[in-house]
Amino acid sequence: MKNRAVLILIVTLVIITIILIALALFPSRNKESVNPNTPLPTPTTIEIVIPTPSDLNKEAISTVTYSTQAAKLNQKAFLLANLILLLPYQGNLFSLTYDFETDSFSLTLNSQSAIEAKEEFERFLNQNGIQNSLWLENIITSYK
Amino acid sequence: MNKRLALILIITLSLISVFTPSLFAKNNSSVRVIVGEVDNDNDFKFYCQYDTRWGNNPYDGRGRTIRSSGCGPASMAMLLATYRLSAVPGSGKIATPETVANVFTQKGWSWTSGNQTGCANPDGCYGTKPLSIVDKNWLSSVGLKRAQSDIAGDGFPGEILSTSKMRLAENYTNSGWYLLAAISNWPSSSGGTIGHEVVVLNVNPSQQTITVASPSDNCYSTNFKRTVSTRSLKFISLVPIKNK
Numbered sequence: 233m234k235n236r237a238v239l240i241l242i243v244t245l246v247i248i249t250i251i252l253i254a255l256a257l258f259p260s261r262n263k264e265s266v267n268p269n270t271p272l273p274t275p276t277t278i279e280i281v282i283p284t285p286s287d288l289n290k291e292a293i294s295t296v297t298y299s300t301q302a303a304k305l306n307q308k309a310f311l312l313a314n315l316i317l318l319l320p321y322q323g324n325l326f327s328l329t330y331d332f333e334t335d336s337f338s339l340t341l342n343s344q345s346a347i348e349a350k351e352e353f354e355r356f357l358n359q360n361g362i363q364n365s366l367w368l369e370n371i372i373t374s375y376k
Numbered sequence: 377m378n379k380r381l382a383l384i385l386i387i388t389l390s391l392i393s394v395f396t397p398s399l400f401a402k403n404n405s406s407v408r409v410i411v412g413e414v415d416n417d418n419d420f421k422f423y424c425q426y427d428t429r430w431g432n433n434p435y436d437g438r439g440r441t442i443r444s445s446g447c448g449p450a451s452m453a454m455l456l457a458t459y460r461l462s463a464v465p466g467s468g469k470i471a472t473p474e475t476v477a478n479v480f481t482q483k484g485w486s487w488t489s490g491n492q493t494g495c496a497n498p499d500g501c502y503g504t505k506p507l508s509i510v511d512k513n514w515l516s517s518v519g520l521k522r523a524q525s526d527i528a529g530d531g532f533p534g535e536i537l538s539t540s541k542m543r544l545a546e547n548y549t550n551s552g553w554y555l556l557a558a559i560s561n562w563p564s565s566s567g568g569t570i571g572h573e574v575v576v577l578n579v580n581p582s583q584q585t586i587t588v589a590s591p592s593d594n595c596y597s598t599n600f601k602r603t604v605s606t607r608s609l610k611f612i613s614l615v616p617i618k619n620k
Contacts, residue, residue: 307529307530309524309525309526309529309615310525310526310528310529310530312524312525312526313525313526313527313528313529313541313544316525316544317540317541317544332547332548332550332551332553333551333552335521335523335524335616368524369524370524
C-alpha cells in the first residue's frame, strides 16, 4: 500500500516535471518571440515606463505649421534640388556634376573659351530658376 | 531502502522542476527596453514624443506639449542623439526631445502666434517651423550640416514625390544622409491625417515607399521603423541632414 502511494507520487512528479520542461521549451505564442537577427536595444539600465491609457489614446496633434515666408526661404533650396535632378549635365562648353556624399558641385569649363563657357553655365542656371551661380555652395571649378 | 530511494528521487525531481524553467528563460533576459527610447539599428537613436519623461513638458507656451506638438524637436533630437551630439554644445548631455524643445522655444522656432498666413491650423500656428529653415548656423554649432538642397521645399500643402524625386532622395540616404521630412498629411495610426515631422531612414523608389522613424508611431515597440507609401504623402520639405 505504501509502495503504491510512493509510486503514485513519483509518477505525479515525473508528469509535472515533463510539463514544466515542455513549457520552458515551447513558450506561449502570446509572448513576443525574439528574432536573434534583430538588433536588440542596448541601454544598460532597465527602466520600463508603462504608458497610461491617456498616452495611448492621445494622438499627436498637427505638429507642422507653415507660412508663406517659409516657402520663400525654401524656394532656393527647392530649385537647387531640381537642378541636381538634371545632373550630371554636359553643355557645349561646360559640364556640371554633383557629389551626394560631400554635397558639392564640380564645374568644368572649357579653358579655351572660358568666358563663353561661364556665360553658357549661367544661362543654364537661369533656365532652371537659379538666378545666380552664388546660390551653388561648395562648387569646385576647374578648366579643361 | 525503497523509502530512501523514493526520497532521493522526489528531491531530484523537485530540483529539476524548480530550476528547469529559469534555465530556459535565461536566453530572454538580455532583452532590455526603455520604452520611448530605442537605441539599435546601427545606433540610430529613436525617441518617442509621448515618453513620460518629457511628453508633458510645455513646448510653445500656449498649453501645447512635446506630446501634442513636439514631433519637430523629437525628430531633431533623434538626429543629434544618433551622432551623440548635444542640443546645447558644451553641456555634455546627449540631446533629448526635452533639450531640443527648450532650444527651439528659446529661439522662437516653435510658433505661438495665430493668424499667420498659410498657417495649417485656423486656431493659430503652433508646433515647429519646418526644420528645413532652422538656422544653418545653429545646425553647424551643434555639429550637424544640412545639404543645400530641399528635395520638396516648394511649400504648403506640399508635393507628392515623383519617381525622380524619390531617386534623388534615395541617392542622399545611400550617401549617408538622413532626411528630415515635414509632411502635411501624415497617416495617423488612429485614422485620419496630421501634420507631422519624421526622420526618413530609407527610400524605395520602385515600391514608392519610405521607411521612417516617426516620433509618434510604434512608440511602445523595439521596432520603431514604419514603412509607408508615398503615393499620396504631401511633403512640405525633405532635407538631407548628417553630422559635420
